[in-house]
Amino acid sequence: MALEHLRHMASHEDRRTLVVAGNGMVGHKLLEILVERGATAEWDIVTFCEEGRPAYDRVGLSSFFNGTSAEELSLVAPGFFDQLGLTVHLGDAVASIDRAAGEVVSTQGRRIPYDALVLATGSFPFVPPVPGKDTPGCFVYRTLDDLEAIRAYAAGGRVGAVVGGGLLGLEAANALRSLGLETHVVEFAGRLMPVQVDEGGGSVLRRRIEDLGVSVHTGMVTTEIVAGPTGGVAAMRFKEGDDLPVDLVVFSAGIRPRDQLARDAGLAVGERGGVVVDDACLTSDPRIFAIGECALYGGRIFGLVSPGYQMARVAADRLLGGGAAFTGADMSTKLKLMGIDVASFGDAFAAGDGCEAITYRDPVANVYKRLVLGPPDRRGDRKVAGGILVGDATVYQTLLQMCRGDMPTPTHPEELIFPVRAGGGAPAVGVGALPPTAMVCSCNNVDKGTICAAVGAGCDSVSAIKKITKAGTGCGGCVPLVTDIMRDEQKKAGVVVLNTLCEHFGYSRQELFDIVRVHRITSFSEVLAAHGSGEGCEICKPAVASMLASLANGHILDGEQAALQDTNDHFLANLQRDGTYSVVPRVPGGEITPDQLIALGQVAKEFGLYTKITGGQRIDLFGARVDQLPSIWRKLIDAGMESGHAYGKALRTVKSCVGQTWCRYGVQDSTTLAIDLELRYRGLRAPHKIKGAVSGCTRECAEAQGKDFGVIATEKGWNVYVGGNGGMRPKHAELLAADLDRDTVFRYIDRFLMFYVRTADRLERTSVWLDKLDGGIEYLRRVVIDDALGICAELEADMARHVDTYECEWKAVVDDPARMERFRTFVNSDEPDPNVVFVTERGQPRPAYLHEKQDPALLAIGAKP
Amino acid sequence: MTMLVSRTWVDVCPLDKLIPGRGVCALVGGLQVAVFRIAGEEIYAISNFDPFSRAFVLSRGIVGSRAERLKVASPIYKQSFDLDTGVCLDDATVSVRTFEVRVVDGMVQVASP
Numbered sequence A: 001m002a003l004e005h006l007r008h009m010a011s012h013e014d015r016r017t018l019v020v021a022g023n024g025m026v027g028h029k030l031l032e033i034l035v036e037r038g039a040t041a042e043w044d045i046v047t048f049c050e051e052g053r054p055a056y057d058r059v060g061l062s063s064f065f066n067g068t069s070a071e072e073l074s075l076v077a078p079g080f081f082d083q084l085g086l087t088v089h090l091g092d093a094v095a096s097i098d099r100a101a102g103e104v105v106s107t108q109g110r111r112i113p114y115d116a117l118v119l120a121t122g123s124f125p126f127v128p129p130v131p132g133k134d135t136p137g138c139f140v141y142r143t144l145d146d147l148e149a150i151r152a153y154a155a156g157g158r159v160g161a162v163v164g165g166g167l168l169g170l171e172a173a174n175a176l177r178s179l180g181l182e183t184h185v186v187e188f189a190g191r192l193m194p195v196q197v198d199e200g201g202g203s204v205l206r207r208r209i210e211d212l213g214v215s216v217h218t219g220m221v222t223t224e225i226v227a228g229p230t231g232g233v234a235a236m237r238f239k240e241g242d243d244l245p246v247d248l249v250v251f252s253a254g255i256r257p258r259d260q261l262a263r264d265a266g267l268a269v270g271e272r273g274g275v276v277v278d279d280a281c282l283t284s285d286p287r288i289f290a291i292g293e294c295a296l297y298g299g300r301i302f303g304l305v306s307p308g309y310q311m312a313r314v315a316a317d318r319l320l321g322g323g324a325a326f327t328g329a330d331m332s333t334k335l336k337l338m339g340i341d342v343a344s345f346g347d348a349f350a351a352g353d354g355c356e357a358i359t360y361r362d363p364v365a366n367v368y369k370r371l372v373l374g375p376p377d378r379r380g381d382r383k384v385a386g387g388i389l390v391g392d393a394t395v396y397q398t399l400l401q402m403c404r405g406d407m408p409t410p411t412h413p414e415e416l417i418f419p420v421r422a423g424g425g426a427p428a429v430g431v432g433a434l435p436p437t438a439m440v441c442s443c444n445n446v447d448k449g450t451i452c453a454a455v456g457a458g459c460d461s462v463s464a465i466k467k468i469t470k471a472g473t474g475c476g477g478c479v480p481l482v483t484d485i486m487r488d489e490q491k492k493a494g495v496v497v498l499n500t501l502c503e504h505f506g507y508s509r510q511e512l513f514d515i516v517r518v519h520r521i522t523s524f525s526e527v528l529a530a531h532g533s534g535e536g537c538e539i540c541k542p543a544v545a546s547m548l549a550s551l552a553n554g555h556i557l558d559g560e561q562a563a564l565q566d567t568n569d570h571f572l573a574n575l576q577r578d579g580t581y582s583v584v585p586r587v588p589g590g591e592i593t594p595d596q597l598i599a600l601g602q603v604a605k606e607f608g609l610y611t612k613i614t615g616g617q618r619i620d621l622f623g624a625r626v627d628q629l630p631s632i633w634r635k636l637i638d639a640g641m642e643s644g645h646a647y648g649k650a651l652r653t654v655k656s657c658v659g660q661t662w663c664r665y666g667v668q669d670s671t672t673l674a675i676d677l678e679l680r681y682r683g684l685r686a687p688h689k690i691k692g693a694v695s696g697c698t699r700e701c702a703e704a705q706g707k708d709f710g711v712i713a714t715e716k717g718w719n720v721y722v723g724g725n726g727g728m729r730p731k732h733a734e735l736l737a738a739d740l741d742r743d744t745v746f747r748y749i750d751r752f753l754m755f756y757v758r759t760a761d762r763l764e765r766t767s768v769w770l771d772k773l774d775g776g777i778e779y780l781r782r783v784v785i786d787d788a789l790g791i792c793a794e795l796e797a798d799m800a801r802h803v804d805t806y807e808c809e810w811k812a813v814v815d816d817p818a819r820m821e822r823f824r825t826f827v828n829s830d831e832p833d834p835n836v837v838f839v840t841e842r843g844q845p846r847p848a849y850l851h852e853k854q855d856p857a858l859l860a861i862g863a864k865p
Numbered sequence B: 001m002t003m004l005v006s007r008t009w010v011d012v013c014p015l016d017k018l019i020p021g022r023g024v025c026a027l028v029g030g031l032q033v034a035v036f037r038i039a040g041e042e043i044y045a046i047s048n049f050d051p052f053s054r055a056f057v058l059s060r061g062i063v064g065s066r067a068e069r070l071k072v073a074s075p076i077y078k079q080s081f082d083l084d085t086g087v088c089l090d091d092a093t094v095s096v097r098t099f100e101v102r103v104v105d106g107m108v109q110v111a112s113p
């Protein structure tokens, strides 16, 4: 009926006018689709945009606080509104609709007759009617203007509170935290995110968020916002309990559709708001559509972009004479809230008939997963019907595809939510298993087939695919899946992916690290089989070994790991030019007892080793043959020493001066701090070696500013420097933070090191890595101090695991005959290597040069006859 | 390849002592031979001598592949050697000697020239 009506109009005039009220995310999507489909040939499209700036990415709003500019958030392509047939009135809203005359009137007095009208007015934040809600310092969280106002006001405050512990409330809380405010979340319901997650998920989420330093108050009813003497917010009052002193309040207690225009014009609206629409997205007036968050379909408001975009697609099609229909939308979502993965999909609360839930909860890792299975079919099989994931949502895409029926549910679906154990064959479901019809980007309605086609047509990067298919340009949740599909297609097509670790892996070190971490991979063969090719080489094998070591912390000589290590790591010693090894025990902070010195001297004498003081304040013993290493270490360990990891890409030393304890200038105890730092990070595997130092005063005798991390004592505490090094290209470290207390020193260095371990390239030292970080030290501060990425808790947890599982690699070897076995020069003989020859110089041995060797004939062995 | 009329097979070690993807060094008639196990009974033997550093270390290198060739990288300056032919893949003018190898009753053996 509506269609006929529109066609009828068309026969009267050549060009028709479409008025769009609202240039938000959905309103703008409508314009894009119309332009793309050539609608401007017959329609003049006039858009009213109440906000002072045209459409921007509201989903990514919070990134504004992490430095993303308003321009970068814009959704409007340059020159978009200059096209013929498009007009936008910025800062002007539709004030009323005269349906009889077919005309809108704007706030600024414009009168525009229309042939069709689309309402895309979105929603407004609901503010509960508590006394004092309009006190200066009270805000909502919806527009860029809101965020600018919050930022300006927060500069003068210390404590912030968010009313509402839903999705947006938590996002707002994170924003307050990143602005440096002590942050509280006050939720009326008994748990966080009551709409999306159940009780179990809510408590895991709560614990994770509290770990980030945000205070959570659930089951609390706010009764008043109390003003202080200056008139601004001073405290919140509750029905239960004491007042909470705050400087700033953000209301995030839900959204309400903006349906006032429709109400005034006599269109049908829902009981609790929302402009009623049908399958065609038409309101009760056949010339007026409503789309996005202001529309009520089937008694529901759809508060996400993806359903809004679907409505825009339907309305556009109808305007062009098509018959597309909106039939409701999947409200499945996956989000990262404060760095915590949260996903909910399908029938998350097992409301359907015969649905049952299986839950997995890991209170240590703080992970909660709930899988809802549908009723058994005739054969007794059950389909994935929904679920909730908190803390680890890596299986979201797979489960979602199963829930939608795009992928078959395996026989034991519960295995999908239990953690993958080493060697245990959890069902590996690669992207190759997805059918071409599988929906990948639900925001823009892009299926796998479309992405494959784009790759086939030559798209060789995610950004190219984004440009061509629009996949990943909505909420961004599907970008990892898009990346996997692209890689998979490229691999199938035999494309060599450049800028990669080596010929065996099409990924950079950071990408590979993420793969290993996210998929909890525990062996090289696993990662090679699933993500690589060939046999590996001297580049990727040690690189993967290092990742496995930084993540899992198992002994580096065990199982398959043994084959991956560089010879230094393989024999836990440093190879020298003549094939012998050097031995460097750890001397934390450079502090060594006389007994240890004597023990070192005795070992060196007994095995005829050359001794030298290193630049790292310890003692290097040179000239050990492979078969001597275990006996040497047995003695060193008995004397209370341990591996110094001089052979690994790992923490080397934390140098120190004697500081306050002895030095007349010292202001803090630098030696103790250096020892504690070295003991904390010993054995930490990294993309390159890491060195540290601590000086007891500003005279800087320990040269801390030439280290990957350096600490210098001040009158008030400690200054932390990062990203320095000596070596071939010396670089001064940069100041990360000043006058810290001891705990904060550890916290920042924990985060800094783990962030580096996660993201640096192979063999990239902290200085080069820091140079390459976009935004340099400023950016690093935002990540490790302000937690702008919301990953600090994860980084600290990774470090805590490292510290907990550390063991001296040499002690583990000499205690275990099986591990000792490899330390032989010849497998089939106990003879020493006849080619290792020493001469004496200055009373110590050194390797003989060629001309000094007794039997040059031996050297001919390698030459072919 | 020349077939020697008489040759002796020298025991290296039981197959299960070899870690796949790693090498060991054996003394074979006074020569240092690097023996590598790839997987199963796929075994290669080349000289342990690294012509670039002039040290006997190839058995301690990392095994891998380049294009379709299996190779080992010297642990000292990282040049790669073809496990099958002994030719250096980074400088074809340099090569190391190769040895015949077999597995008999679970024992790895190298032919002594």
Ligand SMILES: Cc1cc2nc3c(=O)[nH]c(=O)nc-3n(C[C@H](O)[C@H](O)[C@H](O)COP(=O)(O)OP(=O)(O)OC[C@H]3O[C@@H](n4cnc5c(N)ncnc54)[C@H](O)[C@@H]3O)c2cc1C
Pocket (backbone or CB within 6 Å): A021, A022, A023, A024, A025, A026, A027, A028, A048, A049, A050, A051, A058, A059, A060, A061, A062, A092, A093, A094, A095, A120, A121, A122, A123, A141, A142, A143, A168, A171, A258, A261, A291, A292, A293, A294, A302, A303, A304, A305, A306, A308, A335, A475
């Ligand atoms: C902080 C935040 C995070 C979010 N995160 C997610 C997420 O992760 N995933 C997700 O799917 N969704 C998310 N959303 C929701 C998503 O932003 C909305 O679903 C989407 O913006 C709705 O689009 P819309 O066009 O209907 O409304 P809006 O984007 O609100 O646009 C409506 C526009 O119309 C204007 N307007 C209103 N009345 C008039 C009038 N009479 N005349 C002219 N103009 C008018 C308004 O000023 C506004 O600019 C988030 C929202 C916020 C605020």
Ligand code: HEM
Pocket (backbone or CB within 6 Å): A574, A575, A584, A614, A615, A616, A617, A618, A619, A620, A644, A646, A652, A653, A655, A691, A726, A727, A728, A729
């Ligand atoms: C095979 C090569 C190398 C070996 C075996 C080696 C070994 C060592 C060892 C054992 C130390 C002592 C550290 C300690 O006490 O633990 C050391 C220190 C040092 N190495 Fe190396 N190193 C090598 C290559 C390099 C290279 C290439 C550079 C320069 C880019 C370098 C720069 C340094 C510096 C600057 C120190 C002093 C560190 C300090 O003062 O804290 N090394 N090296």
Ligand code: SF4
Pocket (backbone or CB within 6 Å): A657, A658, A659, A660, A663, A664, A665, A666, A667, A670, A695, A696, A697, A698, A699, A700, A701, A702
């Ligand atoms: S840095 Fe300061 S405290 Fe340390 S030795 Fe030098 S002068 Fe003394």
Ligand code: SF4
Pocket (backbone or CB within 6 Å): none
């Ligand atoms: S400076 Fe050069 S020669 Fe000296 S130890 Fe370092 S790498 Fe070797």
